[in-house]
Every structure is written in C-alpha cells, then in structure tokens.
Amino acid sequence: MEAFRVLIVDDELDFLETIVKRLKRRKVDATGIDSGIKALELLEKEHFDVVILDVRMPGMDGIETLKEMKRKRPLLEVIMLTGHASVESGVQGMQYGAFDYVLKPADIDDLLEKIQGAYERKALHEEKVRETKVI
Amino acid sequence: MLEESQYSARNFYSYSATALTAGLAVVLWFSEEIIFGAVALAISIVSLLSSRYLTRQVEKAAEQKRHLDQQLIQSQKLAAIGELSSGIAHEINNPLAIIGQETEWIKHLLKESSLQPPESDEELRGSLQEIVRQVDRCREITHKLLDFARKKDPLIQAADVNKLIEDMARLVEREASQKNIRIVRDYQKDLPRVQTDPPLLRQVVLNLLNNAAYAIGKDGAITISTQQSANNSVELIFGDTGCGISKEHMDKIFDPFFTTKPTGKGTGLGLSISHGIIAKLGGRITVASEAGKGATFTIQLPAKPPKGEQ
Numbered sequence: 001m002e003a004f005r006v007l008i009v010d011d012e013l014d015f016l017e018t019i020v021k022r023l024k025r026r027k028v029d030a031t032g033i034d035s036g037i038k039a040l041e042l043l044e045k046e047h048f049d050v051v052i053l054d055v056r057m058p059g060m061d062g063i064e065t066l067k068e069m070k071r072k073r074p075l076l077e078v079i080m081l082t083g084h085a086s087v088e089s090g091v092q093g094m095q096y097g098a099f100d101y102v103l104k105p106a107d108i109d110d111l112l113e114k115i116q117g118a119y120e121r122k123a124l125h126e127e128k129v130r131e132t133k134v135i
Numbered sequence: 136m137l138e139e140s141q142y143s144a145r146n147f148y149s150y151s152a153t154a155l156t157a158g159l160a161v162v163l164w165f166s167e168e169i170i171f172g173a174v175a176l177a178i179s180i181v182s183l184l185s186s187r188y189l190t191r192q193v194e195k196a197a198e199q200k201r202h203l204d205q206q207l208i209q210s211q212k213l214a215a216i217g218e219l220s221s222g223i224a225h226e227i228n229n230p231l232a233i234i235g236q237e238t239e240w241i242k243h244l245l246k247e248s249s250l251q252p253p254e255s256d257e258e259l260r261g262s263l264q265e266i267v268r269q270v271d272r273c274r275e276i277t278h279k280l281l282d283f284a285r286k287k288d289p290l291i292q293a294a295d296v297n298k299l300i301e302d303m304a305r306l307v308e309r310e311a312s313q314k315n316i317r318i319v320r321d322y323q324k325d326l327p328r329v330q331t332d333p334p335l336l337r338q339v340v341l342n343l344l345n346n347a348a349y350a351i352g353k354d355g356a357i358t359i360s361t362q363q364s365a366n367n368s369v370e371l372i373f374g375d376t377g378c379g380i381s382k383e384h385m386d387k388i389f390d391p392f393f394t395t396k397p398t399g400k401g402t403g404l405g406l407s408i409s410h411g412i413i414a415k416l417g418g419r420i421t422v423a424s425e426a427g428k429g430a431t432f433t434i435q436l437p438a439k440p441p442k443g444e445q
Binding site for chain 1: 279282291302303306307309310334338341342
C-alpha cells in the first residue's frame with residue numbers, strides 16, 4: 001500500500017483507539033481524534049489524504065464537519081462512519097461530497113478497501129488538477 | 136406524420152401484391168394448373184408473412200425513434216432549466232451573502248452596545264437568528280441548484296455495482312424495516328465491474344432508495360435488481376410498492392423543483408440531480424409507473440463513460 005495518511009474522527013474513544021490500532025497493524029498511517037473541531041484544527045497544521053468521520057458527534061456533528069472539511073480542503077476524501085444512521089444524514093453526506101459510508105461495527109477489510117478507493121480517487125483528482133494547470 | 140403515411144402506403148403495396156399473387160393462385164388452381172397454383176399459393180403465403188414481419192419491424196423502429204425523441208426532448212429541457220436556474224442561483228447567492236453578513240454584523244453591534252439587555256433585546260436576537268436560519272436555507276437551495284447544473288467532470292474508478300448498491304441498501308434498511316418496508320435483493324452474480332464515478336452513483340442510488348421508501352410510507356417492499364446488458368453495460372432496477380406516479384406527473388418528475396412532498400419537506404432537486412449525474416456518466420435513467428401501483432426506476436450504465444461525455 002502506498003504511504004498516505006488517514007485521520008479518524010470519532011467521539012467514542014474505545015472505538016477510536018481500537019480502529020487506529022487495527023489500521024496501524026495493517027500498515028496504514030492512521031491518526032485518531034475525538035471531535036470535529038479538533039479535526040479541522042489538525043487539518044490546518046498537518047496533511048491528511050483520507051478522513052473517516054463519525055456522523056453522530058456532540059458539538060459539531062459529522063455533516064457539519066464534512067461541509068467545513070470540503071470547503072477548506074476540496075481534494076480531501078471523507079468516508080462517513082455511522083452506527084445508527086438516519087437516511088436523511090446519509091443523503092446529505094453524499095450530497096456534500098462524502099466518498100462512501102461505512103456502518104459500525106466496521107469490517108476492517110471492507111474499511112481498508114474503501115480507504116484505498118478514497119485514496120485512489122484523491123490521487124486521480126490531484127492529477128486532473130495538475131493537468132488543467134499545465135494547459 | 137409524413138413517415139406514417141409512407142408506412143401505410145408501403146403496407147398497401149405489399150398487401151396488394153400479396154392479394155394479387157393469392158388471386159393468381161386461385162385462378163391457376165381452378166384452371167387445373169394445380170402445380171403452378173400450389174407454387175403461387177406458397178409464394179403468396181410467404182409474401183404475406185414476410186410483409187407482416189416487415190410491417191412489425193417498421194413499427195418497432197418507429198416506436199424506438201419516438202422513445203429517443205422523447206428522451207432528447209427531456210434532456211434538452213433539463214439542460215435549459217439547468218442553465219437558467221444556475222444563472223438565477225448565482226444572482227441570488229450574492230445578495231444572500233450580504234444579508235447574512237449584515238445580520239451577523241447587527242448581532243455583533245447588539246452585543247457591544249447593550250451591556251444590560253432589555254427584554255426586547257432578546258426578541259431582537261431571536262428574530263435575527265431566524266433571519267440567519269432562513270438565509271442558510273436559501274443558500275442550501277442555491278448550492279444544490281448549482282450542483283445540479285455544474286459541469287464538473289466525473290472521476291472515473293472501477294466499481295462493483297452490486298457492492299455499491301448493497302452498501303447503500305444497508306444504510307436505508309434499518310429505518311425502512313422500522314416502517315415494515317422490506318428490501319428484496321436480486322443481484323446478478325459476477326456482474327462485470329464498470330468504470331464510473333462511485334460516489335456520484337452512490338448519491339443516485341441512495342436518492343432512489345430514499346424516494347422509494349418515502350413513496351411506500353409504511354408496509355411494502357423495495358426490490359433492487361442488477362443485470363448485465365449489451366456491451367457489458369449494466370442495468371440497475373429499483374422497484375417499489377409505493378403510491379406510484381400519476382400520468383400528469385410523469386414527464387415532470389426529473390424537473391428541478393418538482394416535488395409532491397409538502398412544502399419544506401423536499402426541494403424537488405433529488406431526481407433532477409440524479410438525472411444529471413447519470414447523464415454525465417453516459418447512462419440513462421427511466422421510470423415506469425402507474426398511480427397506486429408503485430414505480431420502477433431503471434438505470435442503464437455503460438461499461439465506461441464515452442470519451443468527451445461530461
């Protein structure tokens with residue numbers, strides 16, 4: 001797997017720690033953080049390629065966070081994570097440019113495949129942007 | 136019209152030729168030239184059958200052409216509406232942004248000026264908050280509208296359509312099952328992978344599933360099937376047992392802002408955005424329905440989008 005950075009945002013700390021650990025074991029450069037606002041701050045300072053974002057969080061919820069992320073970093077790919085999703089938030093998430101949804105409890109192989117797909121998309125997008133700049 | 140009269144003229148000729156041969160057969164039969172008669176009879180039967188076959192082919196072609204015409208009109212109409220509405224959305228966005236900014240500024244001034252807020256101040260704040268909320272609502276609509284009209288190139292990746300649909304189905308399933316709506320799967324195994332824009336396709340699938348659940352309301356079934364069709368293209372079919380679409384709504388359902396939902400419940404942009412996405416991916420989305428008898432949406436998706444298609 002090519003080296004790229006994944007940020008996981010979820011307020012449930014147990015879940016967060018486990019998933020970061022499991023992804024690291026699969027050689028994914030994963031970082032965990034427990035709120036949308038902190039995630040946005042971190043994105044200002046550090047570079048990430050793919051974000052995994054919980055829909056239901058206190059304070060700034062997943063959809064709000066997604067909107068902000070897409071506004072500030074349009075090329076960032078975001079996978080929404082949901083325990084008991086309302087369809088409404090699903091529709092909104094896709095409209096605001098989420099790459100995909102993963103239902104909790106996430107199957108790690110499935111999640112890896114989606115992360116891979118999201119990263120591939122980001123790379124494609126960057127390539128396209130570069131091409132248009134050259135022309 | 137001209138073509139139809141041509142068809143009937145052609146039919147007339149072929150039928151009269153058949154009748155003539157048949158007549159000749161009868162005459163020859165009675166004039167004791169039985170072999171010639173039999174041959175003529177055989178010829179007349181063959182020509183009758185072949186002319187009927189030809190007529191049917193011609194009719195089929197005419198039907199196909201009508202269908203294509205309709206689709207062309209539909210897509211031209213949507214393109215025109217898209218252009219118009221994106222123009223309006225742009226124009227409205229600027230004043231909206233100013234209203235929003237001014238409201239924030241008033242809120243700020245209020246906070247500074249009144250150290251001890253009188254009661255009316257509370258009310259003022261409430262009403263400013265409402266302005267902010269409504270501006271946000273308008274902004275959401277204009278953004279969706281711009282999305283609908285946006286000429287953004289899709290990003291093409293390989294996708295397993297069955298899996299893509301299944302992920303969205305599971306997202307809808309829990310809420311649907313609470314309303315006693317079953318989801319029935321009929322995926323074709325080893326469906327070929329397609330080159331498409333997966334998140335855009337997910338958006339469409341989710342939109343269709345959500346609509347289906349809404350149309351059913353409670354107690355019913357959504358049937359999802361996939362199948363391979365010509366040239367490795369795939370077909371995605373979403374059927375529901377919901378309220379169906381009345382005849383007069385049929386040719387409006389892909390129009391932006393057309394909705395049968397109560398005011399404030401839907402913007403009427405879901406299906407028009409979906410239509411735009413599928414067109415961008417080089418596919419087609421069609422609907423078949425009858426009021427009271429559910430609806431079926433069919434998406435035809437090419438193995439990969441044609442070059443130059445945006």
